[in-house]
Amino acid sequence: MDNTVISSTLEDYLEAIAALVEINGHAHTKDIAERLNVSMSTVSSALQTLSSRSLITYQPHMPVKLT
Numbered sequence: 001m002d003n004t005v006i007s008s009t010l011e012d013y014l015e016a017i018a019a020l021v022e023i024n025g026h027a028h029t030k031d032i033a034e035r036l037n038v039s040m041s042t043v044s045s046a047l048q049t050l051s052s053r054s055l056i057t058y059q060p061h062m063p064v065k066l067t
Contacts, residue, residue, distance in 0.1 A: 006053070009046070010046060010049065013032065013036070013043070013046045013047070014056075016035045017032060018066060019035070020032065020035060026063035027063055027064045028063055029047065029060075029064070044060070054067055
């Protein structure tokens with residue numbers, strides 16, 4: 001799979017993370033879930049995908065960081 005192509009859904013996650021970091025200085029799974037109106041498990045799955053593509057740094061229970 002080409003890691004440079006991402007779905008519009010994953011792009012929404014990246015945009016939400018960037019916005020939350022700008023507003024709050026950090027982005028937690030709960031904040032992302034609330035912003036996108038999805039469950040925390042859905043967010044965790046998306047974050048794992050983004051992390052595997054080296055687009056974010058993600059560890060459970062820690063703020064998400066864009067790379």
